[in-house]
Amino acid sequence: MKIQFQVALAPYSTLRIGGPAEYFCEAKTREELIEAVAWAIKGQLKIHILGNGSNTLIADQGVKGLVIRNLISAIKILETQKSWPRPKVQPRFQLLQSDPKLKELSYDETKYPPVLVRLDSGAYLPRAIFSLISQGITGLEWFSGIPATAGGATYINLHGADKFWSDYLVEAEVINRQGQVKTVPLDYFNYDYDRSILATSGDLVLTVTLQLRRGPAKQALEIAKFWQLKKSHQPQRSLGCIFQNLSQAEQKQLKLPTPSIGYLIDKQLKLKGTQVGQAWIPNQHAGFVENLGGATQKDVLTLIKKVKTKAKTQLGLDLKLEVVTWQN
Numbered sequence: 001m002k003i004q005f006q007v008a009l010a011p012y013s014t015l016r017i018g019g020p021a022e023y024f025c026e027a028k029t030r031e032e033l034i035e036a037v038a039w040a041i042k043g044q045l046k047i048h049i050l051g052n053g054s055n056t057l058i059a060d061q062g063v064k065g066l067v068i069r070n071l072i073s074a075i076k077i078l079e080t081q082k083s084w085p086r087p088k089v090q091p092r093f094q095l096l097q098s099d100p101k102l103k104e105l106s107y108d109e110t111k112y113p114p115v116l117v118r119l120d121s122g123a124y125l126p127r128a129i130f131s132l133i134s135q136g137i138t139g140l141e142w143f144s145g146i147p148a149t150a151g152g153a154t155y156i157n158l159h160g161a162d163k164f165w166s167d168y169l170v171e172a173e174v175i176n177r178q179g180q181v182k183t184v185p186l187d188y189f190n191y192d193y194d195r196s197i198l199a200t201s202g203d204l205v206l207t208v209t210l211q212l213r214r215g216p217a218k219q220a221l222e223i224a225k226f227w228q229l230k231k232s233h234q235p236q237r238s239l240g241c242i243f244q245n246l247s248q249a250e251q252k253q254l255k256l257p258t259p260s261i262g263y264l265i266d267k268q269l270k271l272k273g274t275q276v277g278q279a280w281i282p283n284q285h286a287g288f289v290e291n292l293g294g295a296t297q298k299d300v301l302t303l304i305k306k307v308k309t310k311a312k313t314q315l316g317l318d319l320k321l322e323v324v325t326w327q328n
Ligand SMILES: Cc1cc2nc3c(=O)[nH]c(=O)nc-3n(C[C@H](O)[C@H](O)[C@H](O)COP(=O)(O)OP(=O)(O)OC[C@H]3O[C@@H](n4cnc5c(N)ncnc54)[C@H](O)[C@@H]3O)c2cc1C
Pocket: 014, 048, 049, 050, 051, 052, 053, 054, 055, 056, 070, 121, 122, 145, 146, 147, 148, 149, 150, 151, 152, 153, 154, 155, 156, 157, 158, 159, 160, 198, 203, 204, 205, 206, 231, 234, 235, 236, 238, 239, 240, 241, 324
């Protein structure tokens, strides 16, 4: 493991924004990841971990402490097991119902035998999903096209169609703030929409074990390709949706046809196309913020403030951020 100093972080975020990390390293093995954490703890440094940087808005001034870029990516198929209990996370959107093609392709996964799969936290989902399907393992196709690692997905409780990452997670290995590795069950994560305990605990995810299925691989492949194509039309130099979708209560109160934040920003707030510096709300998807070139975190935060202020004054709504903001 090689520690570097003052490494620019912008290339490691899909938004291409971010100043230097005081200390930086790439972990390519499990041992390197554990070693990097121990090194930072010894030096009393703040620890940050980056997966694919597709949900992280990094400060222009960079960040203090050690930034670990997580590149550990093994996938292991474990033996088939019984079904595990799942928590109840209330979906906020029902894409399945509104998209006839997906409705036609959806299937009852509980009919198929379960199989446990362990992913290293740096596994890049767009690759892992197709690799699993090619081995007859289904379930993650709903997240296809999202540029996430398994660790980032575990942190935020990734959502695609009407599925959540927590619908599949069984347990995970985490490194705690003392540098100890422990195995924790699904309950530990205290999952909600776009929220997990990781935001406050500071644990780093080492591996995740998911309950998937030996399911209909051909159908899963079609779903994965459908999503991949759909997501490829979204602005890639972005962090996905900046704000969370609306809750069912908010949608009902405002009498909106959808809880989609993109719809709200476009049709209700009429902010599509708004630009601050080199950051703008793109025409393809008003829930996103795209970097047109040299955008800064300051540009993005100013744009966020504009949207939040208008939502509050015009509709009485308190919009919640979906992205993670790293400050200096
Ligand atoms: C074009 C585009 C489309 C998107 N579409 C969707 C979508 O449909 N649904 C959706 O939910 N999201 C979507 N996103 C957002 C994003 O891809 C997800 O939030 C994803 O989970 C982030 O994964 P990451 O590995 O890039 O995380 P990062 O941005 O690297 O990290 C995000 C947070 O997770 C923490 N983290 C990362 N790895 C670990 C780890 N191993 N242990 C502990 N903490 C960790 C980081 O410290 C950071 O706080 C989209 C983004 C883009 C750019």
